[in-house]
Amino acid sequence: MxxxxxxxxxxxxxxxxxxxxxxxxxxxxxxxxxxxxxxxxxxxxxxxxxxxxxxxxxxxxxxxxxxxxxxxxxxxxxxxxxxxxxxxxxxxxxxxxxxxxxxxxxxxxxxxxxxxxxxxxxxxxxxxxxxxxxxxxxxxxxxxxxxxxxxxxxxxxxxxxxxxxxxxxxxxxxxxxxxxxxxxxxxxxxxxxGFKGAMSGSCKLMKDSLSRQLINNLELYGVAVVPLADDSIGDLTSIKACQQYASQEYKENIVLLNTGHAKMMIPFLKLEKLQEIPGLENSRYEDPYSGGRGNSIxxxxxxxxxxxxxxxxxxxxxxxxxxxxxxxxxxxxxxxxxxxxxxxxxxxxxxxxxxxxxxxxxxxxxxxxxxxxxxxxxxxxxxxxxxxxxxxxxxxxxxxxxxxxxxxxxxxxxxxxxxxxx
Ligand SMILES: Cc1cc2nc3c(=O)[nH]c(=O)nc-3n(C[C@H](O)[C@H](O)[C@H](O)COP(=O)(O)OP(=O)(O)OC[C@H]3O[C@@H](n4cnc5c(N)ncnc54)[C@H](O)[C@@H]3O)c2cc1C
The missing domain is CATH 3.50.50.60 (FAD/NAD(P)-binding domain)
Known part of the structure; x- marks a missing residue:
């Protein structure tokens, strides 16, 4: 054999x-x-x-x-x-x-x-x-x-x-x-x-660190969409490995999916900025652990x-x-x-x-x-x-x-x- x-x-x-x-x-x-x-x-x-x-x-x-x-x-x-x-x-x-x-x-x-x-x-x-x-x-x-x-x-x-x-x-x-x-x-x-490689396009937040309402939505529907008041995400989408999530909707909203943790569909966002978003005030990164800085290449x-x-x-x-x-x-x-x-x-x-x-x-x-x-x-x-x-x-x-x-x-x-x- x-x-x-x-x-x-x-x-x-x-x-x-x-x-x-x-x-x-x-x-x-x-x-x-x-x-x-x-x-x-x-x-x-x-x-x-x-x-x-x-x-x-x-x-x-x-x-x-x-x-x-x-x-x-x-x-x-x-x-x-x-x-x-x-x-x-x-x-x-x-x-x-x-x-x-x-x-x-x-x-x-x-x-x-x-x-x-x-x-x-x-x-x-x-x-x-x-x-x-x-x-x-x-x-x-x-x-x-x-x-x-x-x-x-x-x-x-x-x-x-x-x-x-x-x-x-x-x-x-x-x-x-x-x-x-x-x-x-x-x-x-x-x-x-000029950006070599591509940055991974999503991170995980600890689900329990989110507001009760977001947790409920994630449990019930598997999805929660949080509209953003400003353009804090900017053009991070162009560096993403996954171009299917590089549309305007992903610049204007935080999209969360329930994969056990809360999968957040952007490569990274400074923790201070993330915690200004309603419902995410106590949020913590689960993967990458320093997801406020970046993501894997x-x-x-x-x-x-x-x-x-x-x-x-x-x-x-x-x-x-x-x-x-x-x-x-x-x-x-x-x-x-x-x-x-x-x-x-x-x-x-x-x-x-x-x-x-x-x-x-x-x-x-x-x-x-x-x-x-x-x-x-x-x-x-x-x-x-x-x-x-x-x-x-x-x-x-x-x-x-x-x-x-x-x-x-x-x-x-x-x-x-x-x-x-x-
Ligand atoms: C954060 C993130 C979220 C993603 N979300 C999704 C999603 O929701 N849906 C989707 O379809 N895709 C998603 N993707 C993309 C998807 O995960 C990958 O494209 C796909 O799974 C790649 O699989 P792979 O087996 O080629 O490589 P990998 O998943 O990278 O696996 C390679 C494996 O090889 C091992 N390895 C490396 N070097 C050695 C060595 N020398 N000896 C022995 N072992 C070695 C590694 O440890 C690893 O386990 C995501 C990717 C990331 C990073």
Whole structure:
């Protein structure tokens, strides 16, 4: 049995591990911190706008496992908030343990607090990775799912310094990409105004630090919108990794979502300013802990790769999630992770890689995102099913649908029903 080593246990790495395991591989998943899900630990929004279509397509083509587990962690389903429809919000505390148990039940060997810091190559072949001097993991195929958040030196260089986010670099050591360790040249996102990388676009406030009325609204509806009296948020939206929340509504209101904590849809705001807003007088940041100063820097170290999610220059290395390009979101990470895991397993079996058809949003998304990245356009535009340029494209090409029956029929017409079950 061939061995696939997945480095990074965010949504992309988890999806890659599940896909490779379904193909009968011996799968090892290495995660540097003590929790799986990476930035998914502070996310939570699923199915908003085009992500609904993408999730249902993935379920219909046989990659339903993680989507269904996530649905089971959602207290709020089918809710709307400014610019976004049909969203679900998963509970960020509940999800990670459920996923870890599921991976272990499937027979995936999960190693926590295992930070890969060295790679050994023989010509174009990656042979093994090290986590410290004495821990070696050999593999036939490898997947880089290390994301792009941090490390501290990037947050200092391109952001406002380390603001103590969920990545917890001082405790577990900074993010290190596997492709980087193999010597691959990386590229960065920028905002067209000289800002390198992108700043994470939301923070968590402790729900209990909000006014009773805001807590009640969040409990009842999952959403609370607080209009602002002035332009205190300013143009923070242009530096955000998630352009789908860069509209005027997010400059004029504080939008809060109930993901267990209160997810605030701006990158950061000085605590003194935040506490001037009615209902937020006693507010405290939960993530990042110094959210009054800034947020984590992302997308400053991505790997050139193709539609099969093969990384450039290393024969047996695949790549997925944010590491594979400016493809932002949990759903997006689950899509590219599934393809990377499946293709790594196919190659390990001596078969050809596959790609998803462009008639499906998930196939078109991967192709479009990577083509745009090649032309450098994608480096400014971040790609997500949930808004901005790619959601516009979905609508133009009639790829967007919230009709589950219609999505299933289309998948069946394309002969894709059991694609990830074969
Ligand atoms: C604050 C914030 C809020 C967000 N909110 C949402 C949201 O609500 N909805 C949404 O769809 N998207 C959201 N996103 C974006 C989304 O979280 C990401 O685009 C997506 O989850 C990326 O997944 P990933 O697996 O590629 O990377 P990551 O989530 O970054 O995971 C990478 C993992 O690799 C590990 N790792 C790194 N280096 C090593 C190493 N050398 N060895 C071993 N392990 C390593 C890391 O510890 C991490 O666990 C949010 C992002 C942030 C930062």
């Amino acid at each position: 061939s061995r696939i080593v997945v480095v990074g246990g965010g949504w992309a790495g988890c999806a890659a591990a599940v896909a490779a395991k379904k193909k009968g591989m011996d799968v090892v998943l290495l995660e540097r911190t003590d929790m799986l899900l990476g930035t998914g630990l502070v996310g939570g929004i699923m199915r908003n706008n085009g992500r609904f279509t993408a999730a249902e397509e993935m379920i219909a083509i046989g990659a339903e496992e993680l989507f269904e587990l996530i649905d089971g962690c959602c207290k709020y389903k089918n809710i709307d908030f400014p610019g976004h429809k049909n969203a679900s919000l998963y509970d960020i505390s509940m999800a990670q343990r459920r996923i870890k148990l599921f991976l272990k039940e499937k027979g995936i060997k999960v190693f926590m607090e295992t930070r890969v810091d060295e790679a050994f190559k023989d010509g174009p072949f990656l042979k093994k990775v090290y986590a410290g001097k004495n821990r070696v993991f050999e593999g036939d195929f490898f997947i880089d799912a290390t994301g792009t958040a941090g490390p501290q030196k990037n947050c200092a260089k391109y952001g406002n310094g380390c603001v103590m986010c969920i990545m917890r670099c001082p405790t577990f050591g900074g993010r290190t990409g596997l492709a980087d360790l193999c010597g691959t040249s990386l590229y960065s996102a920028e905002n067209g105004k 992302r997308l400053a170290g991505m790997v050139p790769c193709d539609e099969y999610m093969r990384a450039e220059n290393v024969y047996n290395l695949f790549c997925c999630g944010e590491k594979a390009g400016p493809m932002v979101g949990h759903t997006e990470a689950l899509v590219t992770g599934t393809i990377a895991g499946w293709n790594a397993a196919l190659k390990a079996d001596g078969k050809e890689c596959v790609k998803l058809p462009e008639d499906l949003a998930v196939g078109d998304y991967i192709k479009y995102s990577l083509i745009k990245t090649e032309k450098k356009e994608g480096v400014i535009n971040k790609m997500t099913f949930s808004g901005s340029v790619y959601f516009d494209r979905m609508k133009e090409k009639s790829l967007y649908s919230i009709n589950i029956q219609q999505i299933r029929e289309k998948v069946s017409r394309l002969g894709m029903e059991n694609f990830f079950r074969a």
